Amino acid sequence: MIRRSRSLALGALAVALTATLAATLPASPADATGSRPPRTGFEESHGARWTTQPEEQRLLAAVDRAGPRAEVDRIGTTEQGRPVQLVRLGAPAPEKARDVRRGNSVLLICSQHGDEPSGREACLSTVRDLAFAEDRATERFLQRTSVLVVPTANPDGRAADTRGNSDGVDINRDHLALKTAEGRAMAAVIRDYRPDTIYDLHEYGPTVPYYMKDLLSLWPRNLNTADAVHREATSLSEDFVEPAVHRAGFSTGVYGIWTDPETGEPLKQVAGDGQERILRNTAGVKGSVGLLVETRVDALTDAERADPARNNRRRVTSQLAALDGAFSFLDRHRGRVEAATTAARLAGYADRGPVYLGGADNDPATDAQTLADPPCAYRLDATQFAQVKDELALHGVNWRKLGSGAVVPLRQPLRGLVPLLLDERADYHLTVAAHMNGCRGVVGGNP
Missing domain, CATH: 3.30.70 (Alpha-Beta Plaits)
Structure with a gap:
């Protein structure tokens, strides 16, 4: 087996993070035969460019061949003929939806907006790391947690570097009407697998000096979210994602809320309502713990402005830090999350x-x-x-x-x-x- 550069500690991804923006991405160590796990185009270029679709397909094919932990499915096809894919990870990978429902599960949705690529890079390397890991902690985590990943939720938009899909539709406003092939594919996954947690990775443009944290997050605000599910979603954000991001040397805030740069007090809400057609809210209404995560896209320093690759690495590193917190949450709140999501779905029968x-x-x-x-x-x-x-x-x-x-x-x-x-x-x-x-x-x- 091939060793990976990241291992699980206490059931969470212990990402090899650094506080300096100049840090390099770690190389994956070779195994005894000299083989190496597949690397993304982003890693190969040291962040100078984003992973291309052919590179993604080669990585996912290698993951699919890696062994019993990972399976890759085509769950949809875009207007331009690109595949929408789902990676199923476990020990072993769940073969059927009922296998996922027997334990805790998480669904990662990556790059719904095609011009927000850092979450996709974090998802691709995480898929690779989980599939190829040898350590006992990872094995134990995957025995109790099914990890589902849509690495590129908007393939046409990613190819064109546009927010919307090839028809210009914002997929993250289509989780109710389901008019897009991409939205329909994700809805079918949520219906069939009923994930306990749905984690949605994005990027945002800041407004200085009121809205400029390194990473923002937000839970389902929709009022039809069950109280226990809402509590777990806010805990995921406040007790796990934020501390993990702070430990990596980054700042955090609440998505959609401008804050006073001196006091940190909220000044104005500019986004992030309870609109039911947005994925984090759809997740809550359907009984899942939902979380939106957004990393800051613009260059923070003169060094980043002079070297876009440095900026790209910081964006991906902050996404990986947030995922580290999310995986800790999945491990430590396992019973509470399963109880909350099960109760939320059964409550409908009481009407x-x-x-x-x-x-x-x-x-x-x-x-x-x-x-x-x-x-x-x-x-x-x-x-x-x-x-x-x-x-x-x-x-x-x-x-x-x-x-x-x-x-x-x-x-x-x-x-x-x-x-x-x-x-x-x-x-x-x-x-x-x-x-x-x-x-x-x-x-x-x-x-």
């Missing part, structure tokens, strides 16, 4: 409590944004059902056929999602379905 069509955890919903007494189901006529059937299926929403249409009950695991998809008062509804009351005999379960 009790309000559903929120707006607001956020720091912005209370108004009466107009609150379904205090939601209908027990929504009724779709034949035309409406034909229009949204595929999207309901991709989300994993249960329905029952009724004549030529369908009934979608609220009594199901995705109770909080159903009105967001079908209620006329929801901001991003797919269609306007009729309210049903008196649902005796109406239960979930698609034919």
Whole structure:
């Protein structure tokens, strides 16, 4: 077997980080035969360029051949014909979705925005390191944790270095409507594997002097996120990601919040609401612990301005530091996370409590944004059902056929999602379905 340059300590990625921006990326040591694990184009160029798609494909092919720990699947195809891929990692790699559901699981979504490549580089090297590691700590971690990775969620956008996909669509605004091939692929993975944690890697442009930390993070703010899931998501951010990033010598903050440069007090919210179509919020509504992580893109020093590769290395290093914290969280909060996500999904069967069509955890919903007494189901006529059937299926929403249409009950695991998809008062509804009351005999379960 081939040794790697990063090993797990206490079940977390103990990344070989350095406090100096001039630090080099460590070379992977050779094994007894002189072979080396595959390296990314970013590593080979010492950060001078980002990994190309052919280089990514060669690395993933090597990972797929590495042994029983890793499997690579094609889960979608972009408009321009590029593959959207999923890497399944474990000891051994989970063969079926039910294998993931038996233990703790995390899904890493990398480079939804094609012009934000540092998270993708961190994901590719992490996939490689987990697949080729020999140490006992990594083996033990992967025996108890399934790691799912979409290394490049927006391949067309990455090829063009654009935020959107080849149609100009922001994929991170398509986790409700599912109009893009990329969004549909990710929705199917979330439906089938039901990951306990969904970790979304991005980059941002700062506003000096109010919004300029090295790395920002944010949990699901959507009010339909179960309380225990929300607590675990904020803990992931505040108790694990932030301290790990600080230990690596970087500063942290909350995404979307400007702060006073003197006192650190919040001044203004400029992004990061509870909008349900954004992945971290979709994750929370679906019962997963979600986290958005954003590293700062612009050069911080004269040395970085003179040498873009130095800036690139700092961006990737901060992403790796945050992942180090996330993996520590997965190991240490394993039981709490599984309890929170399981309870959140089972709570839908009770069909009790309000559903929120707006607001956020720091912005209370108004009466107009609150379904205090939601209908027990929504009724779709034949035309409406034909229009949204595929999207309901991709989300994993249960329905029952009724004549030529369908009934979608609220009594199901995705109770909080159903009105967001079908209620006329929801901001991003797919269609306007009729309210049903008196649902005796109406239960979930698609034919």
